[in-house]
Amino acid sequence: MTAFLIRRLFQAIIVLVATSVIVFTGVFAIGDPLEILLPADASMAEREQVAESLGLNDPLPAQYVRFVTDAVQGDFGRSFVYNRPATEVILERLPATLELTFTALVISLVIGIPLGLWAGVAAGSATDETIMTGSILGFSLPNFWQGMMLIMIFSVTLGWLPSTGRGETGSLFGIETSFATWDGLKHLLLPAINLALAQTALVIRLTRTGVQETMPLDFVKFARARGISSPRILFVHVMKNILIPIITVIGIEFGSLVAFAVVTETIFAWPGIGKLIIDSINALDRPIIVSYILIVVTMFIVINFCVDALYSLLDPRIRVSAQ
């Protein structure tokens, strides 16, 4: 296990260094932040002052070396736009994104797994057809269109739910969160559903396929022969076997949801990191872009690691082969 951990850590460092070089050069090549930051009537003197104070006069390698030197000491630079430490700006918005993603994930599991099981057990029936057609709609309709439709129906026409922003946050166990107030929950619902739709469709399909593959297996027949009830076979024995692919995919998808909830966050004006990264790319706020991508890469590394660890808990065979 220790060797496994060390190897993983080493790989992670290489990935991080490679990403930082690629992103740093890439962002450098896109454009000149001065063009975006300065007002149209800025004079040369002001331009020079800004370039100097933001360290934009140095050549690319010098800027990269300075970035790395600071980064290993935990300083990822200050945002050009906000003049605050980049990591602080990102982490300040992370809770909003996490609670949105977490809610979406829960919604997709709570709706997706039962529907998937149902469709799998009743394969070929009208129920199965309906669920499967619904799931096709779930991930083939564009995310932003779904979002706009949700707003049109639930906010504009029916007036049930608010369409923008995070609403009132309260503190629950010392964390500022929307879960703590009714207003916050109301604001959370539409964006979470929007984010969950494609995810739910994916969970339904994974579960259904899993059920269909597992049901004809010998152990299910033996369990039946021993007189174990159908629900118990489905919810205990079959479930155990189909959870591994679901956990793998959900793990990676959770990462994608956090990192790329961009569309949903933009449409619902949700103050999370997805909206931040889009704004920062448009404003060429290099420290934010680079730190954001490094944070996301780290997050993927950690999630993958957790998924691997969960595997070995769920499946003894993997545990044995790892040792």
Next chain:
Amino acid sequence: MKCFKHGAIKRGAIAALLATVALPALAADLMIGRAAEPSSIDPQFSRTGNNQGTAQLMFGRLIEQDANLQISPGLATEWNAVDDTTWEIKLREGVKFHDGSALTADDVIYSLERTDEVPNSPAPFSDMVSSIDTMEKVDDLTIRIKTKEPAPAFIEDIGRVFIISKAASEGKSSEDFNTGTATVGTGPYKFVSFKPGESLTIEAFDGYWGAQPEFKDVEVRFISNDAARVAALLSGSVDLIDAVPPADVARLEEQEGINVVSAASGRVIYLGLSQRFDQAPGVFDLDGKPLAENPFRDPRVRKAISLMIDRQLVVDRILGGAGVPAGQLVPAVLGGYAEDLKPDEVDVAKAKELLTEAGYPDGFALKLYSSNNRFPGDGDLVQALGQMLTRGGLKVQGVEALPYNVYSKAASAGDYGAFVFSLGSSTPTSAPNLSSLIQTYDKEAGTGAFNRVRFSSKAFDDALAVALQEFDAQKRDELLAEATRIAFAETPIVPLYWQKVFWGARKGITIDGGLSEYTLAQDVKRVD
């Protein structure tokens, strides 16, 4: 007894739970949905439009600017030139900061001193105070300032600096303004809270020296997505939105219970024809080989291209009417506008004549470039221009529209021969725009900072210099107009149109919107 105690504990527990769980929802009198958020609440941190439009809610300045950027006395009531390089400024009596303290000369001197010292400012106000040599407090309400050289527009420059309280902000950083500890101004609203990426909450200040705003508790929500902002207005989540996309204007106007307010902005959209290099990038002869010389260096070619463009058609068809055809840099409400400079009417025959005179009887081939996310319709605009130039006898070899963050760098580096760009106005006169866009590019002297086409005319530069030295405001405007005439006789750039901007409001309220494009809570009024 026991039972009672139990009940009390239960009630106490519920109360405690409610206290931790539910914060009282503060219903604002006015909810504004704004497209862009400020990068900081520190009013001296950045002078981009967003930040200035936010600072004006809470901070006062020596002079006030109305919605059309025209100036009137603000915290200063009088400014007199004692001699060419000395100004004496009288401050308004009885002005109070939000913390109740009185405004004094010390606060103003402190504010002006801090202006160019805000660390890491991405868009400093440095130019506004660069002409100050020394400042001296005469008494609590009088300041005497010596300038390095004669500066006729001095009050307009320092008048743009937001005045902050010395006691509240000395030794504080920009971040202390975001949290509110240093956010003490003299403006009509007091700071309540700021959540980056989300909202700004403000409350009317009882002790404001000017007229009290109509709405007391105001929340500004930042909703960058156009469709989402419109939906927020339609669903009643907000009362007023800015930057209504031109495509949605007609729909909102038809909608029951919604008012649309429009104003001409100071942002001019223009076609730049680069005179920078001996050969213009993306310009070829009819066989696709590079031309021996740069055709855009000939004013007749530039005029010919201007004559090929049907500005009214562009405004009507591409923008749905959201524009005003332009024949110069600034619109009529700003100082220095030249009344007689009308936008060119389309005249293909005249264009052909000019091209022939210039030695291109059969035209030449060129590529057109534009951004695609900078202003409404920019991607479509360049395609329309392509068609109009083809009709005018040029061979358009393609149009390319790129995201602004990539495009702006390449445009400034001179990578494009013919390109669409825009320039906003944030000053009462045309002087800064003339200087940055078409004055001769000179890195040493610091002129022509955004002169991407590298237009250069000695006659214009001299005329502008004379105008900038004029102390009499009216005379200066006339001189600026004269300089504009000299420059536009040679078509330095091809002006296309000024944008119109739109606000959407629920019935019963309206906003005094203007050229500045600011969405200020104090400008929002109730109507029947």
